[in-house]
Amino acid sequence: MDNDTHPIRLRETDPPAVRFSQVSKHYGDLTVLDSLDLDIAANEIVSIIGPSGSGKTTVLRVLMTLEPIDDGVIYLYGQPLTHMERGGILVQSSDAHLRKMRSDIGMVFQHFNLFPHMTVIENCMEAPVQALGLSKDEARERSMDLLTMVGIADKAGQHPSRLSGGQQQRVAIARALAMRPKVMLFDEVTSALDPEVIGEVLNVIRQLAGEHDLTMIIVTHQMGFAREISDRVCFFYEGRIAEQGPPDQLIGNPQNERTRMFLSAVLDAD
């Protein structure tokens, strides 16, 4: 399947929040993203599933501008992200362009990556103060609101090392949200967690899906969660989208042989 069967039709005047246009990424001889086309509408929630090594994390990393791409262009709200216009043609983004563009994107990582030398509240305030130029009071207020939302306000003064994995991941979500991104990326945010705390993190994401104007791209191995939360599920295979569709269709009634094999393997394991 390709973009012709995209479930949400986009008018030219209404650019998608995210557009991958013929994006390729290689590591040496290994092709990790293979001429990928993917449009994600504003406020859409898309889950990405697929076997290990199929390029799921790479999709998020190139969108977060942590890795350059080798071919194609990524657009954010119609503006090129990986490139910029110079005299009518697209050239590689400068650092300044990347900094301007990526302020709309937030990412939550598998291993939280909280700043160990800062308290929980300092973790959340750091980027709003240092990157957005908010005053400390504004940043503190914004951070406390978010910590309250993720249910961890009582730990604001603690260091991350004193928190459980589930608590750390909720702080990481609050920290990313403190930058007020329009697009949030979640890379297997529960796979480093003990089973008993996975629910608390998923609940926070559910709440975000319900309350906020956020576009979300969620890489996950949890099919139940993907099915429940997503507007659309993309099945990745060897750096391409092998199949995509509404969750009930893709997970409930997959058409592609590879999708079926993958789903039966992960559902058996659960």
Added chain:
Amino acid sequence: MERYLDFLVEYGPRFVDGTIVTVQQTVLAALLAVAIALVMGLMKLSKLFLVRSVATTYIEIFRGTSLLIQLFWIFFVLPLFGITLEKFTAGFIAVGMNLGAYGAEVVRGAIISVPRGQYEVAIALNLSPYKRMTRIILPQALIAMLPPWGNLFIELLKGTALVALISVTDLMFEARQINGTTFLSAEAFGTALIIYYLLARLLISPSMLALERVMARKMGRTPGG
């Protein structure tokens, strides 16, 4: 024993003077070494080949040749090129530049020991490259580099003894002078040896430990845990 007490009464003030100069040389050389180590360590991690090469060359030269020769170069040879330094200044500059080269490797190692995820999340949070380094990476690297710096500072203290050879009136210089006039070698050099040891053990080691404790607390770890 009594003879040694007499010796101390007689020459104690000169040992004190020498010790003060040694401490001054150590502190100034340490400040210089830290500054050089930071600059060279960061340059060694630069994306630019030229910048990296400058740092590599510096580190190679100052680690690959002896401190004594570097000291003599700075004091005796530089004047031939029109740069004349006072002996006190030449002394701590030579020691600082030498230890700075070792420190650069410590800084570099500590920076690359900070987990990759910390850089990445700093990019994701859109911190500028400068703030990524100064607010996220360096504070964490600092914790990793404190123990090796403790060793380097002790090396540096010992290294300052060489400045006596360009007639800086440090502890070693006084000990040599006293030995030259009294021929009481055991007393003269024994006293110097003890003072060097005490400076290392009572000044440098406890200060570094205190710093490590402060940093551990910043990381939310209890001291020693």
